Amino acid sequence: MQIESRGDRIFNVINYAILILVTVIVMYPLLFVLSASFSDPQAVLRGEMLLWPKGVNLNSYAKIFQNQDIISGFTNTLVYTSLGTFINLTMTILAAYPLSRKDFVGRNAIMALLVFTMFFSGGLIPTYLLIKNLGMLNTLWVMIIPNAVSIWNIIIMRTFFQQSIPGELQEAATIDGCSNIKILTRIILPLSMPIIAVTILFYAVGHWNAFFNALLYLSDKDKFPLQLILREILIQGQTNDMVKMSTESAIKQQREVEGIKYAVLVVANIPVLALYPFLQRYFVKGVMIGAIKG
Amino acid sequence: MANTTLQPAANAVSETKRKRFMWNRILRNWQLYALISPVIAYYVLFQYVPMYGIQIAFKDFIATQGIWGSPWVGFEHFDRFFNSYYFWRLIKNTLGIGLYSLAVGFPIPIILALLMNEVRAERFKKFVQTITYAPHFLSTVVVVGMMMIFLSPRYGIINHFIEMFGGQPINFMTEPSWFKSLYVLSDVWQTMGWSSIIYLAALAGIDNQLHEAARVDGATRLQRIWHINIPGIMPTIIILLILNMGSIMGIGFEKVLLMQNNLNMESSDIIATYVYRMGIQNAEYSFSAAIGLFNSVINFILLVVVNFISKRVSETSLW
Numbered sequence: 263m264q265i266e267s268r269g270d271r272i273f274n275v276i277n278y279a280i281l282i283l284v285t286v287i288v289m290y291p292l293l294f295v296l297s298a299s300f301s302d303p304q305a306v307l308r309g310e311m312l313l314w315p316k317g318v319n320l321n322s323y324a325k326i327f328q329n330q331d332i333i334s335g336f337t338n339t340l341v342y343t344s345l346g347t348f349i350n351l352t353m354t355i356l357a358a359y360p361l362s363r364k365d366f367v368g369r370n371a372i373m374a375l376l377v378f379t380m381f382f383s384g385g386l387i388p389t390y391l392l393i394k395n396l397g398m399l400n401t402l403w404v405m406i407i408p409n410a411v412s413i414w415n416i417i418i419m420r421t422f423f424q425q426s427i428p429g430e431l432q433e434a435a436t437i438d439g440c441s442n443i444k445i446l447t448r449i450i451l452p453l454s455m456p457i458i459a460v461t462i463l464f465y466a467v468g469h470w471n472a473f474f475n476a477l478l479y480l481s482d483k484d485k486f487p488l489q490l491i492l493r494e495i496l497i498q499g500q501t502n503d504m505v506k507m508s509t510e511s512a513i514k515q516q517r518e519v520e521g522i523k524y525a526v527l528v529v530a531n532i533p534v535l536a537l538y539p540f541l542q543r544y545f546v547k548g549v550m551i552g553a554i555k556g
Numbered sequence: 557m558a559n560t561t562l563q564p565a566a567n568a569v570s571e572t573k574r575k576r577f578m579w580n581r582i583l584r585n586w587q588l589y590a591l592i593s594p595v596i597a598y599y600v601l602f603q604y605v606p607m608y609g610i611q612i613a614f615k616d617f618i619a620t621q622g623i624w625g626s627p628w629v630g631f632e633h634f635d636r637f638f639n640s641y642y643f644w645r646l647i648k649n650t651l652g653i654g655l656y657s658l659a660v661g662f663p664i665p666i667i668l669a670l671l672m673n674e675v676r677a678e679r680f681k682k683f684v685q686t687i688t689y690a691p692h693f694l695s696t697v698v699v700v701g702m703m704m705i706f707l708s709p710r711y712g713i714i715n716h717f718i719e720m721f722g723g724q725p726i727n728f729m730t731e732p733s734w735f736k737s738l739y740v741l742s743d744v745w746q747t748m749g750w751s752s753i754i755y756l757a758a759l760a761g762i763d764n765q766l767h768e769a770a771r772v773d774g775a776t777r778l779q780r781i782w783h784i785n786i787p788g789i790m791p792t793i794i795i796l797l798i799l800n801m802g803s804i805m806g807i808g809f810e811k812v813l814l815m816q817n818n819l820n821m822e823s824s825d826i827i828a829t830y831v832y833r834m835g836i837q838n839a840e841y842s843f844s845a846a847i848g849l850f851n852s853v854i855n856f857i858l859l860v861v862v863n864f865i866s867k868r869v870s871e872t873s874l875w
Contacts, residue, residue, distance in 0.1 A: 269776050270776060273674070273777045281675065281680075281684050284668065284684070285683070285684050285687045288691060288745060291745075292690065292691070306711075356592055356595050359591060360585075360588035360589070361592070367578055372592065375599060382852060382856050383606065383607070383852065384604075384605070384608075385845065385851075385852055387836075388605075388845060389602070389606045392602070392605055392606055407602075411598060416595075442587040443591070471694070472695075473697050473810070474813075478836060490697075492697045493701075496700070496701030496705070497814055530695070531693075531695075535690065535693065539686060542685075542686060542689060546689075
């Protein structure tokens, strides 16, 4: 046990105070949204609810599940996320394994080809024209194919393959007559479950939260992912409200919408935030592996 | 004389041998090439074909004639952009938000990591980490939506507080003077915890003997942070600074777009949102591709220059 000097004790007190303050600042808006979603909308709008729910009820949630847009957005997002993540994972493994092999002739050239796109890209317009020419506008595929793989995750997985799986194991398998694909499926993948979990999580969260490709490329509302629907409810609705606030019924209707906003926020984040505490260490591990050779 | 003629011949032999050896390796690993080929095809199609398409910035793109067939116009679109009414406003806002983000958003995760690193109570540390990492997983739409709700002039909790203390409600989201601060501070709120992970990892790698020795010599906590921890994570700081400098002009476009409205345009219109408006909404493909190219070239040059300076000054660099 170290003997702490007076200065160190003061440092400790200040340090804890700052960290508690930071934690409260980060946590309060999240807790507020959660409490507000269970409260009586009127109390929230009048500013009477500060932290704990007031007039607890589930009306807002009931209203959400009657909203056709939200339900179709939710199902679309589920489809985009599961299909997209599956393709992402496959592509990442296909790239990471050859690039992890030292005897893979041309791996530096291929790596350079991939990494260059991190620093320079064709940009919004040429990409848009390409997608248009490919006939992918307003299809399911536009939500999946243009982001089929991310170079960051390739680097993370490649680093894991190189550092966590002994090269001797692969050499021994080759001598025993194992083909490269068999080495990948029988040896590498079963030993890489932690990194595969991390990769799935990174991609899935990305798909769940993505809205920009949908905004650019989708035009039918029944194909919109949840995030675009949210944008309409939370952001566009808000700006419209500022303009037209004339009649009594409009105000009443707006209060109604204000009430469900909190519940919408909670529903949109439930899958991610509910899993988050359990998965946190995997996420952090992923960042660390990526950091070794960023 | 004999020697000089012999030498190249021997080289040629080893050269062919080496080539044959390489070909053997390629043939033996043909499956690896088969595995990676879809990924290369993806990169060529979705990353390099758009780069080929950049040439429309120097052409007048006509859809029926395609990228190759459209007539060249040289730097006409760039000229138009540099002389346009919006040019300085766009530069000012893009650089302004980028520099503001860097100045506030870059040091805060470092400070947070240094502070968390000093916490001895493991449970408390875990708790702070769990909470501060969480907003990273919220979508941009959700974060902007929350801002809108909290800052609403009529119902927002912030304005309830302001009125409680006798102030006038502020319409934050439509007030141009608030835009940049809201953008940067909400970003700090969302990302400071997550960005600190990398520094915490670097701090964990510092040799504990250094701290022991310093303690024996009577160094205080602050002195040890200043003379051991900060120098210890300097390479990490510099690498991330280089990456951040390279993206000064490539700020989070999605969030700006979501926070933008007609009333705050004056301070929220950046190059990327202008490209989106001109290109996607007005279908002026060539003009907006030119602006986009201008932006990416500046980004790229910034990255290369900062990397070069850092290589000279601190011997840390990306490549």
